[in-house]
Amino acid sequence: MMDIQKNILKKYFGYDRFRKGQEEVINSILQGNDTIAIMPTGAGKSLCYQVPAMALSGITVVISPLISLMKDQVDTLNEIGIKSTYINSTLTNLEITERLFDAKDEEYKLVYVAPERLNSGEFLNFLNEAKVSLIAIDEAHCVSQWGHDFRPSYTRISQTIENLNERPIVCAFTATATSEVKDDIKKLLKLRDPNEYISGFDRENLTFSVIRGENTKKFICDFVENNKEQTGIVYTSTRKAAESIYEALINKGHRAGIYHAGLTDEQRSKMQEDFSYDNINVIVATNAFGMGIDKSNVRYVIHNNMPKNMESYYQEAGRAGRDGEKSECILLFNPRDTQTQKFFIEETIHNVERKEYEYRRLQDMIDYCHTSNCLRKSILEYFGEENVDDKCGNCSVCNDNEEKEDITVLAQKIISCVYRMQEKYGAILIAEVLRGSKNQKVLKFGLDKLSTYSIIKEYTVKEIQEIINKLIADDYLVLSQGQYPVVKMNKRSIDVLKGKEQVFMKINKKVKKIANTGN
Numbered sequence: 001m002m003d004i005q006k007n008i009l010k011k012y013f014g015y016d017r018f019r020k021g022q023e024e025v026i027n028s029i030l031q032g033n034d035t036i037a038i039m040p041t042g043a044g045k046s047l048c049y050q051v052p053a054m055a056l057s058g059i060t061v062v063i064s065p066l067i068s069l070m071k072d073q074v075d076t077l078n079e080i081g082i083k084s085t086y087i088n089s090t091l092t093n094l095e096i097t098e099r100l101f102d103a104k105d106e107e108y109k110l111v112y113v114a115p116e117r118l119n120s121g122e123f124l125n126f127l128n129e130a131k132v133s134l135i136a137i138d139e140a141h142c143v144s145q146w147g148h149d150f151r152p153s154y155t156r157i158s159q160t161i162e163n164l165n166e167r168p169i170v171c172a173f174t175a176t177a178t179s180e181v182k183d184d185i186k187k188l189l190k191l192r193d194p195n196e197y198i199s200g201f202d203r204e205n206l207t208f209s210v211i212r213g214e215n216t217k218k219f220i221c222d223f224v225e226n227n228k229e230q231t232g233i234v235y236t237s238t239r240k241a242a243e244s245i246y247e248a249l250i251n252k253g254h255r256a257g258i259y260h261a262g263l264t265d266e267q268r269s270k271m272q273e274d275f276s277y278d279n280i281n282v283i284v285a286t287n288a289f290g291m292g293i294d295k296s297n298v299r300y301v302i303h304n305n306m307p308k309n310m311e312s313y314y315q316e317a318g319r320a321g322r323d324g325e326k327s328e329c330i331l332l333f334n335p336r337d338t339q340t341q342k343f344f345i346e347e348t349i350h351n352v353e354r355k356e357y358e359y360r361r362l363q364d365m366i367d368y369c370h371t372s373n374c375l376r377k378s379i380l381e382y383f384g385e386e387n388v389d390d391k392c393g394n395c396s397v398c399n400d401n402e403e404k405e406d407i408t409v410l411a412q413k414i415i416s417c418v419y420r421m422q423e424k425y426g427a428i429l430i431a432e433v434l435r436g437s438k439n440q441k442v443l444k445f446g447l448d449k450l451s452t453y454s455i456i457k458e459y460t461v462k463e464i465q466e467i468i469n470k471l472i473a474d475d476y477l478v479l480s481q482g483q484y485p486v487v488k489m490n491k492r493s494i495d496v497l498k499g500k501e502q503v504f505m506k507i508n509k510k511v512k513k514i515a516n517t518g519n
């Protein structure tokens with residue numbers, strides 16, 4: 001069995017070995033299992049159904065919403081000797097009938113179709129009369145309303161498969177990893193006890209950094225100045241911020257460009273072109289920039305603001321280093337970014353469930369900005385990969401040689417304050433109580449009477465708040481969902497209180513170092 005797959009890989013595709021994750025997916029399919037594979041764009045998903053297609057006796061039907069790519073894909077396959085065709089609305093009825101006729105005769109190993117095709121009686125007849133061994137569903141997240149690419153026609157797929165005389169193996173591919181989307185894929189595509197694989201998210205040549213509390217405009221100007229020869233992208237969360245940084249760069253004499261949805265189509269395509277042809281070396285952009293960007297030598301991606309969730313961040317940061325050369329991904333975090341993103345959610349999302357979903361994803365993003373753990377590990381675990389090394393040695397957390405300190409006593413003080421405040425308040429008020437603030441709210445709620453009032457003197461309210469955020473990010477405390485989240489305890493908080501678990505953390509340099517004196 002092993003040999004057949006390797007032979008196909010070598011014979012048709014010319015590759016000597018599978019990439020991480022591909023072989024498991026292929027084995028699962030060839031053993032007859034329904035399979036769900038989660039891999040990012042570019043990781044090599046297509047091979048995971050193309051190799052089985054060549055190993056299985058019948059036809060493989062590939063359902064894909066990307067009509068514009070079908071012709072190219074099919075042309076490429078035919079060039080390497082894998083007989084394939086596609087059926088979609090760009091063809092005449094006669095052409096479709098002809099192709100289906102040939103497919104039934106097993107002239108093709110792969111038949112690509114758009115999901116809309118499942119509404120056609122002719123195509124459904126074909127499915128029943130031909131020998132279909134495998135149905136591969138590309139961009140499977142389109143079946144879920146949680147994503148942003150929901151396609152009603154995807155919801156017909158399961159029905160179509162159920163109606164077949166003989167059920168083929170079904171495999172689903174996507175780059176989206178949230179558990180909500182994954183559950184929808186399994187449920188709505190009616191996968192039967194599917195094997196699940198997540199792989200390919202690691203980008204070894206990228207160095208990840210999170211930098212908090214910097215003057216971002218100055219940081220970016222300095223960075224661009226120090227990397228004049230390199231090409232990069234600076235992402236901002238608003239047009240206004242994009243314009244302000246763009247102007248600062250231009251004023252300093254840099255060859256900069258700008259890109260956001262407020263520009264005319266003409267201005268935007270000009271910018272895109274200038275960027276592609278290296279007429280400019282840095283482009284300041286909102287998230288409107290990126291679709292269809294295929295520049296391989298982007299050496300850095302700096303985020304001036306925290307994006308709305310990890311998917312967006314990783315997609316944007318991932319535009320660096322497509323050529324495999326070492327590249328930098330730097331996220332500049334400012335606590336105001338959290339407010340901006342919450343504001344976006346409140347303004348644009350009205351469905352309650354959906355709102356909670358976006359808040360949860362935002363919290364994962366905030367946690368990434370505060371974690372004391374390896375950033376690469378945090379990313380890969382977010383996407384669901386398993387057995388990730390504890391340290392990558394190539395991110396701002398790993399690279400920072402500064403030792404983590406034992407802050408157990410400090411953490412105990414904070415946690416007991418959360419407890420005394422009955423898990424009803426947000427991080428700022430908790431920090432104010434710990435610090436002994438006399439502010440209105442503290443006095444009004446009588447919080448100055450608590451035994452934990454004013455027990456941390458060595459840090460400012462801001463610094464304490466930052467430490468609370470880190471405790472949340474590292475799972476020593478939890479934050480409730482919603483617009484006004486409150487800090488709550490979990491099992492680990494109690495272990496820390498009881499002295500069963502110690503807390504080690506790297507305290508921000510601006511914070512004075514007397515964490516563990518117990519006073």
Ligand code: ADP
Nearest residue numbers: 015017018019039040041042043044045046047
């Ligand atoms: P995806 O569908 O996941 O976006 P593709 O299937 O288009 O990605 O693959 C991306 C690129 O990686 C293609 O150029 C493909 O030929 C290449 N590739 C896939 N698998 C391998 C492999 N095992 N060895 C080398 N290159 C591979």
Ligand code: ZN
Nearest residue numbers: 374392395398
């Ligand atoms: Zn690391």
